[in-house]
Amino acid sequence: MSLGSEIRVRPRSSVARIRLDNRYIAPLFITTILVVGHFAYGILESYERTALAIVSALLAELVLGRIFFGKWINLASAYISGISVGILLRSPAFWPYALCSVLSIMSKYVLRVKGRHLWNPSNFGICVLLFLAPETVAALTIQWGNFIWPLLVIWILGSVIIWRAKRIHISITYVLSFFAFAFVRSWITGDPWGSEISPITGPMYQLFVFFMITDPKTTVKSKKWQCIVVFLVAFVEMLLRLNQVVYAPLYALFLVGPTAMLIEIFHTKAQSQDLKALTGA
C-alpha cells in the first residue's frame, strides 16, 4: 500500500463476492479518513484545494502515462497521491496544491533508475515544497480532534488493511522503533517522554505509517530489508528530531527510502551480472 502506488491484495472468497478490486481499498480507506475527518473536524483547508490537488494528480498521471507508456494508466495510485497532498499540505494559496501534485506524479516519470521510481510520490512532492516554498506551505502537524476513538478506529482499520496487504511488518517495525527512539530522545534531551511520543498520536503519522512507508513501489523487496530500512528511517528521524527538524519523518523517508532503493537496484544488477558471468562460464 502506498501514497502513490497501488496495493495488490490476494482476494479472499468473501471479499471476492463483493467484487471490490483490491486496488481500490487504499483509496477508499484514505477517502473515508478524509470525509470523516472533514465532517467531524473540518480538517481540510477547503474543498477546492483538495479537489485541485486530486484533479492535478489525476491529469498529470493520465497525460504522462499516455505519453510514456502509451496507455491510460489506472488512476488509483494518482488518486492517493492527490488526496494525500490535499490532506498533508497546508497552504492558504491554491497553486501549491496543484504544483505539489504535479511534481509528485512527475517524480515517478523523471526520477527513475532501471525502470523503478525512487521516491514515494507524495513524500517527494511535499518535501520539495517544504524546502522551496517555506513561506507559503506547511505540512499537517496538528491533530484532528480531541478524542481518542477516531484515532483508534483509523489505527485499527489501517492495520487490518495493511495486514491484508501483507505489509503490517513494516508499520509495526516503524512504530516500535519510533517508541524506542522516543525513549532515547527523551533521555538525551531531558524532555518528557509524553512530548516525544506526542507526534505519533497525530494524523500526519497515521498517513505516514499506513501509506507512505509501506509503498510497494518504493520499498525494497525482501521482508527482512523492509524492516531494516524502516528501522533506519526511524533512526534518521531521531537524528533529525535531535536537531529540531519539524518534519523529521517526511525528511527521513525522503533520504533513506531512495538510498535503500538505489542500493537494492545496483545490488540486484551486480547479482544478475555475476549470475550471467557464472552461467556464461
Added chain:
Amino acid sequence: MSGRKVARIILVIVFICLLAVPLVMRRIAARREQVNNSLDAGAALSRYGFHFEEVAQASGVNFKHQAPTLDHRLDHIMPQVASMGAAVSVVDFNRDGWADLYVTNSGEGSKNALFKNNTDGSFTDVAAALGIADLNQLGTGVSMGSVWGDYDNDGYEDLFLYKWGKPELFHNDAGQKFTRVSDKMSLPAWVNANTAVWFDYDRDGRLDLFLGGYYAEDVDLWHLKNTKMMPESFEYAKNGGRKYLFHNLGDGSFEEVSQKLGIDTRRWALAATVADLRGSGQQDLFIANDYGISELYFNDGKQFREAGKQTGVGFSPKSGMSASVGDILNQGRYSIYVSNISEDRILIQGNNLWVPRDETAGDAVKYDNLARAMDVEMGGWSFGAQFGDLNNDGTLDLYLVNGYVSLDRNQNYWYDFSKIAGGNSTIISDAAQWPAMDGRSLSGYQQKRVWINDGAGKFVNVAQAVGASDVFDGRAVALVDLWNRGVLDVVVANQKGPLLIYKNNVTPENKWISFELEGSTSNRSAIGAEVRLFWDGHQQVQQVSGGSGFCSQNQRRIHFGVGKNPRIEKAEIRWPSGKVETIEKPAIGQVYKIKESI
C-alpha cells in the same frame, strides 16, 4: 533521437522549471517588499501619504509592561503562558475633548496607567491619583485589558477591567476619581478573561457587557490544582473559559444572561467585537477563539443564535487572536478581520479577512475569506489589528502587530511546540508534558504590518517605509487622533515591552471629517451608532465601538479620510435606538459633535 526520448527530455526540462516556480515567486515577492519598504520619511509621505514618528518618550510616556510570574509548575514554559496582558484603550475620561490612554500592566504588584492628555503633546499618568492604578495586587490576579463605556449614562465613561483574576468595574465620578462598583455588578469571583466588549444588545439605551474567558474560570494560574490546564487541542479545544453577558438593569446592577440567551461555549476566547453585520439594526457578536473556530452570534435583541458555520466564518479552526470590522471596500458593509498564526515552513494558518458576499445579505449573509486575494494574510504570529484610514485617502487601512515570545534570537521553540501541538489531548492539555523553553524564542522579533488599501481590492505592506519598524512582541493596537489634528495616530502595547505612540504625519492634501456622537434615547456613549458618509460617489460606514482588536478599544470618535478635493454629499447617522439623522453637505476638516435628538 526517438520521439519518446525527446518527450523525456522535455519532461525533465518542465520538471526543473516547475521546481523553480516557488523560488521565482519568492524572489518576486521579496523584491516587491523591498521596493515598498525602502523609502525615507519624505518619500514615504509623498508616495503613501503618511509617515509615523514614535514619540512615546518625548511625550512623557515611559511605560514598560511587566508579565506575571505564575505557578512554579509552569516555570519551564512561563514565557508562553504569561504572554498576554499588555493592553491599551482610548478614552476621554474627563470630557475635555482630548483623548487619553489607559494601559494595563500584568506583573504582580505592578501599576496600570491612565495617561491624561495635557493637550500640549505631553501626557501625565494620573491613574494612581484617580484610584485605578494599583489593581494587580497579589491574590487578585493581574490585568489583561479594559473597555470604557458610560453604563449609567451620566456622561462620563466608566472603566471595566478584565483580568486573569477578579474583574472590576469602576464608576467614573465626573472625571475626578473612580469608585469601585464591582460588587453591585455581581461580577464573578474569578475569570481568566482576555476580551470584553460594551454594547447594548437589547437596545434599551443602557450598555450591556460581554466578557470572554480564556483559561477555565476554576483555574487559578498562581495556585494550580494540577498541570492539566492547557488547551485539550490545538484546533478543537473546548475546555476554555465560559462566556458572560451582563445585562444592564439600569440601577447600577447587572444580570448575567449568557446561557439564557444562547451564548454557551467553552472555546478559548481571545477577542470579540460587535457590529450590525446584517443591516438589521441589531448588534451581532463575533468572537475569535484561540485553538478553534470563530463564533458569530446573530442577535435579535432577545436571543443570540450562533451562525458561524452558516455564514462561513466558523468552519475552519485556527488560532483567533484579534477581531475587528471595517468597510474596506466602501460598499457600506463590514468585513471582519481575524488574526491567526503563521510561521514559515511550520504553521501557515494565514489571517482571515471575511468579506460579505455580494449577493447575500441579512440573515442569509455569507462570507468569503479574501485575505490572500487582498494581500493581508501573512502577519506572522499575529495579535491586535485595527482598521482605520491612516493616510486619509478615503479607504480603510489595516495596522497589525505581532510577535509572541522574543528571547534568544538564535534559538527557537517551534520544533517543540509543533511536537506537542500535534499530540493527543491527554498530552497537549498537560503543561507538565510540554518541553522547557530554555530561553528560546517563539515567533519573536517580528516585523509589523501596515497594510494600506489601494481602493481596488489590494493592500500593500508599507510598515518599514512609514516608520513602524519596531520588533517588540505587540499585543494591543488602538487608533486615535491624539492631538486633534484630523489624523489617526497609533498606540501599541507590547508584552514585556514599552508602550509606543506612533504620531502620524499625513499629507495635508488628503482631507478628513470626524463625528463625535452622544446618545440620548440610545446609550450615551453611542456605542453601536453608525455614520454612513457619502462623497464623490463613495460611501463608507463606520461605527462607535465598545471594544475591538485584541485587548483594545479605539477612540469613540469616528474618523473618515476623504482624499483630495472631496465633495461631501451627506452623513447619515443611525443611532442604536433606530433613529436616523442626516447632515447634508458637512464641511471637511471638522469634528462634528452630534447629540441624538429626542
